Amino acid sequence: MKYNMSLSALLMAATCCLLMLCYLCWKRRELPIAVSYGLGMLAGAFYTLGYAYEIISPTLEQIRFWLRVEYVGIPFASTVWIIMVLQYTGRQALVRKPIIALLMIVPIITIIAHNTNEWHHLYYRSLSIDVSEGFPLVTLVVGPFYMFHVVYSYLFFIIGMGLLIQKYRRSSVRMKKQVMLMMIGSLGPYGFAIIYLSGMFNLAIDISPFGFVFSGIFYMWEIYQFNMLRLAPLALEKVFESMQDAVILIDLDNKITGYNQSANEFMARINEKAAVGQPVTEIFMSYPHIVDIVTQKVSINERLKISRDNEDRFYNIYLTPIIDHKQKKVGKMVMLNDVTEAVNYEATLLEKSQQLAELNTFKDKMFNVIAHDIRDPLAVQVNLMELMEEEMQTCGGTHDEIIHEMGLQIQSSYTLVESLLDWFQNQRGGMVFSPVIRDLASVVRTNMDMMQVRSDGKRIKIISNILDNVLVFADKEMLDLIIRNLLSNAIKFTNNEGQIRIEAIHADGKVIVSVSDTGSGISEDQAETLLQEAYPISSLGTAGERGVGLGLTLCREFVQLNGGEIWFDSELGQGTTFYFSIPTPPS
Incomplete structure (x- = not known):
């Protein structure tokens, strides 16, 4: 059997390998590199298939036919290969439609020139049969278009190999093996073609197609050894980089x-x-x-x-x-x-959690105050009512003293409920703090009017020396409650026909408000714990008024929430002055 039959069988086997590679690429066609890789293998398959039949064809016409089959793939092989290298080396951004269109100009000219060569003979000068090897082989005298295509192809080969070498130098140890296999596989068709075109071995058979046999071996090794098409280098790098x-x-x-x-x-x-x-x-x-x-x-x-x-x-x-x-x-x-954002978020959550814990503690404290204070006046009222019923059944006399005491108890309960309503109205939906700019003189006048009935009952004169347009920056409800409670305490502990004076001065970017009375004053024992106790104990007023111990606690908390401080000066028997600071409006 002539050796051309063996070579043809080998090329047919190479064609099958290349077509199998095309199939594997088609299965992974969602990867751009798989598309270009598969097209390159398809171009090689046309080349090997055509040459397998060319070397066993007996006539020149049949050889011409199989040459046309070969040139379905040959003109596009280098272009598809350089596109694949660009994708493989991470230069996918260069693979755009306008650039691909430019790269396809020469292959299209080549295939047209080849198929119309009989009209102009610019691709092949002549084609003739040589039977010196014992079977027909075509002898080609190439023309300028042929040489132009060769130069074009090897220019891309040089550029592509340069990119692969650059990638090899920058790759990790495992990736270097894969890049090296890609380089060796790419050398096959181009290296064999250089040997044949150089004429150094005076070969009758064109060995260029056998370069695809060489390439197929290395490409198959690369696919099964490194799962190249299952996780292509570009895809791996994209995941890594992203x-x-x-x-x-x-x-x-x-x-x-x-x-x-x-x-x-x-x-x-x-x-x-x-x-x-x-x-x-x-x-x-x-x-x-x-x-x-x-x-x-x-x-x-x-x-x-x-x-x-x-x-x-x-x-x-x-x-x-x-x-x-x-x-x-x-x-x-x-x-x-x-994890900076997560850490900052955790810190914010912790801060909010601490604030919530403080708020819950404060509310718990208020509820404890309520539990201690509301029970006693209500119990007294119940006992007084029972006592009055017994007296009315047995004696039938007047009960002015009991009625008076019940009135005081009812007033005390009313004061407690009023304070609680103020508190809970402020706390609906959580601790709400909404500071606004307010005219202090107007705020004081409004709350003085609310206290007028109580002050008139003891003939106490309330004087405000605060000028108009003294502006403060505070929560409206909280500021009203602070002033109202301080006025209520002053009235409670001031004797009949006494006097209460309200003043304000600017100091260190804040307004310091003072509420002074001419009342009984505060003892040293009370002064040490008055604004410190968790559960303050209420004292009787000068007219026997009962308190709930809640007013000053609320004042202290609300002043602090508004960014101020509260303190007092007192002299037993001479009266008391409560001070609190409140911020001025921001500039």
């Missing part, structure tokens, strides 16, 4: 072998030089704790606080060994996850 976490790969010598874009942004602020190949100790010299973790630990998962750009940032740092398929340690992977 990660928000900073990922850094380190070899056994503690040198950086690779990192993603997030890590690049992180390291660029530390060191301007290229990080690949640099020792970890140099890149992270400003962060000795990271250096210690990377160089001393095998694996770790902890949180770090790092100061960058005059700002504290928090990172979860993960260190894990990299193990190859032989379960041998080949390096380490460091992952830095920026």
